[in-house]
Amino acid sequence: MKILATLAATALMSMPAFAAGHLPDLDGQEIVVVTENAYPPLQFIDGNGDAVGWEYDAMAEIARRLNATVSYENISWDAMIPAVSEGQFDLGMTGITIRDDRAEVVDFSDKYMTSEMVMMVRGDEDRFDDAAGFAANEDLLMAAQPGTTPFYVGVYDVLDGDEANPRIKLMETFGATVQALRAGDVDLVLTDGTAGNGYVEASDGGLKIVGEKLGTEDFGFIFPKGSDLVAPINAAIADMAADGTLDALNTKWFLDYKVGG
Secondary structure, three states: OOOOOOOOHHHHOOOOOOOOOOOOOOOOEEEEEEEOOEEOOOEEEOOOOOEEOHHHHHHHHHHHHHOEEEEEEEOOHHHHHHHHHOOOOOEEEOOOEOOOOHHHOEEEOOOOEEEEEEEEEEOOOOOOOOHHHHHHOOOOOEEEOOOOHHHHHHHHHHOOOOOOOOOEEEOOOHHHHHHHHHHOOOOEEEEEHHHHHHHHHHOOOOEEEEOOOOOEEEEOOEEEOOOOOHHHHHHHHHHHHHOOHHHHHHHHHHHHOOOOO
Protein backbone atom coordinates (compact mmCIF):
# COMPACT_ATOMS: atom_id res chain seq x y z
CA MET A 1 0.00 0.00 0.00
CA LYS A 2 1.33 3.44 -0.89
CA ILE A 3 1.69 5.65 2.19
CA LEU A 4 0.48 9.19 1.68
CA ALA A 5 1.75 10.24 5.09
CA THR A 6 5.41 11.29 5.22
CA LEU A 7 6.48 9.92 8.55
CA ALA A 8 8.85 11.97 10.65
CA ALA A 9 11.09 9.28 12.11
CA THR A 10 13.98 10.35 9.89
CA ALA A 11 13.72 13.94 11.02
CA LEU A 12 13.44 12.89 14.65
CA MET A 13 16.61 10.84 14.34
CA SER A 14 18.54 14.12 14.27
CA MET A 15 17.27 15.02 17.74
CA PRO A 16 19.47 14.38 20.80
CA ALA A 17 19.25 10.73 21.83
CA PHE A 18 18.47 9.70 25.40
CA ALA A 19 19.96 6.34 26.27
CA ALA A 20 17.67 3.78 27.89
CA GLY A 21 17.84 4.18 31.64
CA HIS A 22 18.70 7.86 31.36
CA LEU A 23 15.19 9.16 30.70
CA PRO A 24 13.30 11.08 33.38
CA ASP A 25 11.59 8.83 35.95
CA LEU A 26 8.03 9.94 36.67
CA ASP A 27 7.71 7.53 39.59
CA GLY A 28 4.39 6.04 38.54
CA GLN A 29 2.68 9.38 37.83
CA GLU A 30 -0.73 9.03 36.18
CA ILE A 31 -1.12 10.86 32.86
CA VAL A 32 -4.74 11.49 31.91
CA VAL A 33 -4.94 11.48 28.11
CA VAL A 34 -7.94 12.66 26.10
CA THR A 35 -8.57 11.62 22.50
CA GLU A 36 -11.30 11.50 19.86
CA ASN A 37 -10.84 7.91 18.57
CA ALA A 38 -11.66 8.99 15.02
CA TYR A 39 -8.34 9.03 13.13
CA PRO A 40 -7.35 5.56 11.95
CA PRO A 41 -4.69 4.36 12.15
CA LEU A 42 -3.60 6.89 14.80
CA GLN A 43 -6.47 6.11 17.18
CA PHE A 44 -9.87 4.52 16.55
CA ILE A 45 -12.29 1.85 17.75
CA ASP A 46 -11.63 -1.49 16.07
CA GLY A 47 -14.11 -4.22 15.15
CA ASN A 48 -13.91 -5.65 18.66
CA GLY A 49 -14.84 -2.34 20.25
CA ASP A 50 -11.30 -1.72 21.51
CA ALA A 51 -9.53 1.64 21.32
CA VAL A 52 -6.33 1.02 19.37
CA GLY A 53 -3.85 2.74 17.08
CA TRP A 54 -0.42 4.25 16.57
CA GLU A 55 -0.88 6.89 19.25
CA TYR A 56 -2.11 4.36 21.82
CA ASP A 57 0.95 2.20 21.23
CA ALA A 58 3.22 5.22 21.35
CA MET A 59 1.72 6.45 24.62
CA ALA A 60 2.04 2.99 26.18
CA GLU A 61 5.71 2.93 25.23
CA ILE A 62 6.28 6.48 26.45
CA ALA A 63 4.69 5.58 29.79
CA ARG A 64 6.85 2.46 30.07
CA ARG A 65 10.04 4.39 29.44
CA LEU A 66 9.14 7.21 31.81
CA ASN A 67 7.72 4.95 34.56
CA ALA A 68 4.26 6.49 34.30
CA THR A 69 0.71 5.18 34.02
CA VAL A 70 -1.88 6.31 31.47
CA SER A 71 -5.66 6.58 31.64
CA TYR A 72 -7.88 7.68 28.77
CA GLU A 73 -10.93 9.87 28.28
CA ASN A 74 -12.89 10.59 25.10
CA ILE A 75 -14.00 14.00 23.84
CA SER A 76 -15.04 15.67 20.58
CA TRP A 77 -12.42 17.52 18.58
CA ASP A 78 -13.92 20.98 19.05
CA ALA A 79 -13.84 20.58 22.83
CA MET A 80 -10.37 19.04 23.07
CA ILE A 81 -8.03 22.02 22.86
CA PRO A 82 -10.13 24.17 25.25
CA ALA A 83 -10.40 21.28 27.72
CA VAL A 84 -6.65 20.62 27.72
CA SER A 85 -5.94 24.35 27.89
CA GLU A 86 -8.13 24.57 31.01
CA GLY A 87 -6.23 21.69 32.63
CA GLN A 88 -9.07 19.16 32.55
CA PHE A 89 -6.64 16.62 31.05
CA ASP A 90 -2.87 16.22 31.11
CA LEU A 91 -2.42 15.49 27.42
CA GLY A 92 -4.45 15.47 24.19
CA MET A 93 -3.83 13.28 21.15
CA THR A 94 -5.73 12.95 17.89
CA GLY A 95 -3.30 13.74 15.09
CA ILE A 96 -3.19 17.40 16.21
CA THR A 97 -1.40 19.77 13.84
CA ILE A 98 1.24 21.95 15.47
CA ARG A 99 0.19 25.55 14.79
CA ASP A 100 1.19 28.91 16.21
CA ASP A 101 -2.37 29.95 17.05
CA ARG A 102 -2.95 26.76 19.02
CA ALA A 103 0.41 27.16 20.76
CA GLU A 104 -0.96 30.35 22.30
CA VAL A 105 -3.33 28.29 24.48
CA VAL A 106 -1.62 24.89 24.79
CA ASP A 107 1.94 23.60 24.79
CA PHE A 108 2.98 21.12 22.09
CA SER A 109 5.36 18.22 22.23
CA ASP A 110 8.00 17.93 19.57
CA LYS A 111 6.52 16.53 16.37
CA TYR A 112 6.22 12.76 16.24
CA MET A 113 4.96 12.56 12.63
CA THR A 114 4.56 14.68 9.51
CA SER A 115 1.56 14.07 7.27
CA GLU A 116 0.45 15.45 3.93
CA MET A 117 -3.04 16.87 3.31
CA VAL A 118 -5.03 14.91 0.72
CA MET A 119 -8.47 14.99 -0.95
CA MET A 120 -10.74 12.05 -0.10
CA VAL A 121 -13.78 11.36 -2.31
CA ARG A 122 -16.18 8.52 -3.05
CA GLY A 123 -14.72 5.67 -5.04
CA ASP A 124 -16.90 6.40 -8.08
CA GLU A 125 -16.24 10.16 -8.16
CA ASP A 126 -15.56 11.30 -11.75
CA ARG A 127 -16.65 14.96 -11.76
CA PHE A 128 -13.30 16.29 -10.54
CA ASP A 129 -9.85 14.95 -9.81
CA ASP A 130 -8.05 17.95 -8.34
CA ALA A 131 -8.64 21.03 -6.19
CA ALA A 132 -9.21 23.32 -9.16
CA GLY A 133 -11.85 21.00 -10.59
CA PHE A 134 -13.69 20.91 -7.28
CA ALA A 135 -13.56 24.69 -6.87
CA ALA A 136 -14.88 25.28 -10.40
CA ASN A 137 -18.08 23.28 -9.85
CA GLU A 138 -20.30 25.29 -7.52
CA ASP A 139 -22.62 22.33 -6.99
CA LEU A 140 -19.94 20.41 -5.12
CA LEU A 141 -19.73 20.50 -1.32
CA MET A 142 -17.06 19.61 1.23
CA ALA A 143 -17.38 18.66 4.89
CA ALA A 144 -15.01 19.84 7.61
CA GLN A 145 -14.69 20.31 11.34
CA PRO A 146 -14.50 24.00 12.27
CA GLY A 147 -11.08 25.20 13.39
CA THR A 148 -9.17 22.26 11.95
CA THR A 149 -6.33 22.32 9.43
CA PRO A 150 -8.55 20.67 6.75
CA PHE A 151 -11.10 23.45 7.26
CA TYR A 152 -8.54 26.19 6.66
CA VAL A 153 -6.96 24.37 3.72
CA GLY A 154 -10.42 23.98 2.20
CA VAL A 155 -11.23 27.66 2.68
CA TYR A 156 -7.95 29.18 1.55
CA ASP A 157 -6.25 26.61 -0.69
CA VAL A 158 -9.28 25.11 -2.45
CA LEU A 159 -12.07 27.71 -2.30
CA ASP A 160 -12.20 31.50 -2.18
CA GLY A 161 -10.94 32.36 1.28
CA ASP A 162 -14.43 33.00 2.68
CA GLU A 163 -14.74 31.10 5.96
CA ALA A 164 -18.53 31.38 5.69
CA ASN A 165 -18.63 29.84 2.21
CA PRO A 166 -21.85 27.76 2.11
CA ARG A 167 -20.06 25.03 0.15
CA ILE A 168 -18.33 24.00 3.41
CA LYS A 169 -20.63 21.96 5.64
CA LEU A 170 -19.45 22.05 9.24
CA MET A 171 -19.63 18.89 11.35
CA GLU A 172 -18.63 18.03 14.89
CA THR A 173 -16.44 14.97 14.28
CA PHE A 174 -14.17 13.72 11.53
CA GLY A 175 -16.16 10.49 11.46
CA ALA A 176 -19.29 12.50 10.67
CA THR A 177 -17.57 14.14 7.69
CA VAL A 178 -16.67 10.72 6.29
CA GLN A 179 -20.21 9.42 6.80
CA ALA A 180 -21.57 12.49 4.98
CA LEU A 181 -19.18 11.77 2.12
CA ARG A 182 -20.23 8.12 1.93
CA ALA A 183 -23.92 9.10 1.98
CA GLY A 184 -23.51 11.58 -0.86
CA ASP A 185 -24.36 14.59 1.29
CA VAL A 186 -20.98 16.13 0.45
CA ASP A 187 -18.45 15.43 -2.27
CA LEU A 188 -15.06 15.99 -0.62
CA VAL A 189 -13.32 15.57 2.71
CA LEU A 190 -9.87 17.04 3.17
CA THR A 191 -7.77 15.10 5.63
CA ASP A 192 -4.22 14.28 6.55
CA GLY A 193 -2.87 11.28 4.69
CA THR A 194 -2.77 9.13 7.81
CA ALA A 195 -6.50 9.25 8.44
CA GLY A 196 -7.28 9.22 4.74
CA ASN A 197 -5.31 6.06 4.18
CA GLY A 198 -7.05 4.35 7.06
CA TYR A 199 -10.51 5.12 5.76
CA VAL A 200 -9.67 4.26 2.15
CA GLU A 201 -8.16 0.91 3.14
CA ALA A 202 -11.28 0.06 5.16
CA SER A 203 -13.75 1.19 2.48
CA ASP A 204 -13.47 -1.74 0.04
CA GLY A 205 -13.35 0.68 -2.87
CA GLY A 206 -15.98 3.04 -1.49
CA LEU A 207 -13.46 5.85 -0.99
CA LYS A 208 -10.32 7.02 -2.77
CA ILE A 209 -7.71 9.77 -2.74
CA VAL A 210 -7.48 12.13 -5.74
CA GLY A 211 -5.34 15.04 -6.85
CA GLU A 212 -2.05 16.42 -5.66
CA LYS A 213 -1.14 16.72 -2.02
CA LEU A 214 -2.10 20.11 -0.60
CA GLY A 215 0.71 20.62 1.89
CA THR A 216 2.15 19.09 5.03
CA GLU A 217 1.37 19.25 8.72
CA ASP A 218 3.37 18.22 11.78
CA PHE A 219 1.58 16.28 14.53
CA GLY A 220 2.24 16.72 18.24
CA PHE A 221 0.69 15.95 21.62
CA ILE A 222 -0.86 18.91 23.47
CA PHE A 223 -0.59 19.90 27.14
CA PRO A 224 -1.83 22.67 29.41
CA LYS A 225 0.49 25.68 29.22
CA GLY A 226 3.54 25.22 31.42
CA SER A 227 3.06 21.46 31.82
CA ASP A 228 6.05 19.67 33.32
CA LEU A 229 5.26 16.66 31.12
CA VAL A 230 6.48 18.30 27.91
CA ALA A 231 10.22 17.79 28.50
CA PRO A 232 10.07 14.13 29.60
CA ILE A 233 7.69 13.19 26.78
CA ASN A 234 9.92 14.95 24.27
CA ALA A 235 12.84 12.95 25.65
CA ALA A 236 10.87 9.72 25.22
CA ILE A 237 9.90 10.63 21.64
CA ALA A 238 13.55 11.28 20.80
CA ASP A 239 14.58 8.01 22.45
CA MET A 240 11.97 6.07 20.47
CA ALA A 241 13.17 7.67 17.24
CA ALA A 242 16.79 6.86 18.00
CA ASP A 243 16.24 3.16 18.72
CA GLY A 244 13.84 2.45 15.85
CA THR A 245 10.61 2.21 17.85
CA LEU A 246 8.87 4.88 15.78
CA ASP A 247 9.86 3.05 12.62
CA ALA A 248 8.40 -0.16 14.05
CA LEU A 249 5.12 1.60 14.90
CA ASN A 250 4.98 3.06 11.41
CA THR A 251 5.41 -0.38 9.88
CA LYS A 252 2.79 -1.93 12.15
CA TRP A 253 0.07 0.68 11.63
CA PHE A 254 0.73 2.04 8.13
CA LEU A 255 1.91 -1.08 6.34
CA ASP A 256 0.80 -4.21 8.16
CA TYR A 257 -2.49 -3.28 9.84
CA LYS A 258 -5.68 -3.17 7.80
CA VAL A 259 -8.30 -0.96 9.39
CA GLY A 260 -11.57 -2.85 9.38
CA GLY A 261 -9.75 -6.05 8.43
